[in-house]
Amino acid sequence: MVRESFAIGSVRVRAGAARDLALPITRLVTGADVDLPVRVLHGREDGPTVWVNAAIHGDEVVGVEVIRQVLAGLSAKTLRGTLIAVPIVNVHGFMIGSRYLPDRRDLNRSFPGSPRGSLAARIAHLMMTEVVAKCEVGIDLHTGSDQRSNLPQIRADLDDPRTRDLAEAFAAPVMLNARLRDGSLRHAAREHGATVLLYEAGEARRFDDWAVDAGVDGVRRVLARLDMIDAEPGEDPPPSVACDRSGWVRARGSGILHLDVHLGQEVEQGQRLGGLSDSFGRRVRLVHADRTGIVVGRTEAPLVNSGDAVVHIAERD
Template sequence: MSEKEVLEILGEKVALGESATVYFNVAKLHTQNTIDVPVIIERSKKPGPTVLITAGIHGDEINGVEIVRQIIAKGINKPSRGTIICIPVINVFGFIHMDREFPDGRDLNRVFPGGKGGSLASRVAHKLITEIVPHADLIMDFHTGGADRFNAAQIRIIKNEIVLDELAQVFGAPFIFYSKNLNKSFRNTCYKMGIPMLLFEGGKSFNIDANITNTGVNGAKRVLNHLEMLNKKFKVSQPKKSCVCINDSKWLRAKFSGMFKATVKINSKVEKDDVIGHITDPYGSFNHFVKAPNNGYIFNINESPIIYQGDAIFHISIKLEK
């Protein structure tokens, strides 16, 4: 799909070769102050695809916001052809309050496609889906792990989608994790609309990690370069290692409450029965060895020093894609 000469978005018209920052406003704060979500648009004079780059669906996922911020600050979002639309913080309400959810207590990523007469989160989802997403040919959505659970840099896509497989390999994150689209998620709604999405996961909430940020920014550059949209002044590096494709996985949960310390690093390949962590008590009378249940890669680690029985402490691959 090639784009029109004039992009009409949120009541504004942006022609080829123009830049614009437009805003969508859904509701005011209880103080009557307006909250505007900036939508940053860069258009080349040369027609081409439209790529939408988003982050901050969850207000506590700061590293995703930082990735999109760097893409804008470095000028990576100024395409050699086509259009790049950036929304660094979708859930600006949660970002302001340093909270994952919306003020109405809802998870934005569980209310899509939303409705204009629904909850606050539902209204934001509806506006995003009806007024911005239809312009996109591809979406790159940046997330991080929840709470203290640190995600290895990974692209999440569904299986058996040739375009997504190709683009995920081009992005070059250490892992490609094949996961089903969750009902009422942003990804699932875009899939139903026929718009491919690369969902990036990396890092943990309330944290900015330089390696995760670099992986996200470099991956976005590779994808834009693949689409012949990246400005020639930017160099594109090749991934240090080939992607590991994870077909299935399991969460390893704590058998005991206590003080927790992982003894393996994120991205590590482990063998069955390797010791990968310890659960102890404050009094030195208890030390439980956490062992790998199978051969696989550790691609999420709980970095909380205090855990409770049943808490997810490791995410490990079970089956790798051949």
């Protein structure tokens, strides 16, 4: 029996086919159309409907490359189920390398949105109605912000058995039990009954190869766990370290920062993480860990002011 075609926007994608389409968002002041780019792979065989998206923040480009590489290795003829890929959600921000939309709104605080609200609300509504509402699982790809880099990690509701199972399948170095934020895609999708993983890795505006590779491998492992593709042969990856909470160590003075710790390093409470110096190299203040755990994020900015976040430490579950 032939599988039914998949409806999205104004088109239908037949079973065993891939289709690129552009969902209308708005027009620029020049009159040029702005569209949400989407690729649908509608497999010949039945299976889950899953979405993967990136660049909700327009300067977070790692996920765009993750999606490109994942799609390059998939075929609708062999896929079981349906995959909806949205590589660039914040099209306006992506075009100018900005985290935000032109009105300075954070798109990831604007879900589920509204068809007659702000630009952010309209994009959020389009994403929810045309993509999320059709899916049961989603993977939301992010990077660090504000000159910060992140260790590859999954943030999700690890108290939910299915979510935890998929987080374990992704096999990032760390999986963090992260609370839901009002207005986020993850929160709105959960309200619709979807299982959502949020992937964080790398730094904004950069294709960090290690962050891209971990993301590609993780997405493919989740698709395999859902039986949409065959699992890759070879050794199983190391299991993710489950972490229950996390927090940023903040600078207690201002100066030029020199960090002595790297992403993924395990640190002890009270351990020296680095130090602050003045412009002549005189030590102003040391930076110490306020908890025991794993370094999952760090600032890459050399200049810090008192109160700035410098090292993100996740505590083991």
